[in-house]
Amino acid sequence: MRYMLFIIGDESRYADMSEEDQAAQLGRWSDYTKELVDAGAFVAGDGLQTSSSATTLRVENGERILTDGPFAETKEQIGGFYTIECKDLDEAIDWAAKLPSSQYGGVTEIRPVMDYGPAYDDPQTVQQGAAS
Numbered sequence: 001m002r003y004m005l006f007i008i009g010d011e012s013r014y015a016d017m018s019e020e021d022q023a024a025q026l027g028r029w030s031d032y033t034k035e036l037v038d039a040g041a042f043v044a045g046d047g048l049q050t051s052s053s054a055t056t057l058r059v060e061n062g063e064r065i066l067t068d069g070p071f072a073e074t075k076e077q078i079g080g081f082y083t084i085e086c087k088d089l090d091e092a093i094d095w096a097a098k099l100p101s102s103q104y105g106g107v108t109e110i111r112p113v114m115d116y117g118p119a120y121d122d123p124q125t126v127q128q129g130a131a132s
Contacts, residue, residue, distance in 0.1 A: 002043060003080040003092040007099060009106040010075055011050050028100040036084060041095060045082035062112035076107060083113065 008024040017025070029047075036042035047097070056067040080100070086092045 001088065001115070002012040002072045003084050003086055003089070003113045004100065004113055005084060005092070005096050006107075007082075007106065008076050009079055009101055009109055011077050013126050025100065031048070032098060032100055033082075035118060036082065036095065036096070041084045041086060043085050045080065047080035048078060051077040073077060082114075084120060101125040 012024070014025075033042065033045060036045075052069055054069055056069070058065045058067075079082065084092060084094075084095055086095065089112075092110050096102065096110050099108055102108060
């Protein structure tokens with residue numbers, strides 16, 4: 001089963017971080033990703049730019065309404081994600097507990113990914129179905 005790990009924290013903690021600390025932090029994330037890959041659990045993952053770079057879209061009565069910045073003002077932001085393949089929720093929780101951000105109090109939301117069946121596993125199959 002696939003799970004999303006949403007990595008949530010206070011992005012302002014990185015603002016004053018030295019280059020050495022940033023490099024060390026990046027190394028911890030690289031090590032974690034390698035561990036996921038080596039275990040066969042890695043599906044996808046990426047870090048996100050700061051929430052100030054976000055654009056929020058709403059469509060009301062067919063009109064696009066764009067807002068610069070995040071949807072809501074919060075103390076914590078989504079900083080990145082991993083999609084992992086696990087046998088069950090307990091294994092996903094174990095992987096989430098190993099996240100570098102978990103070591104300093106960061107929050108991780110763990111959510112099962114919807115499974116639409118084998119017809120949707122191959123993007124080419126989905127594209128052909130849409131054309132029919």
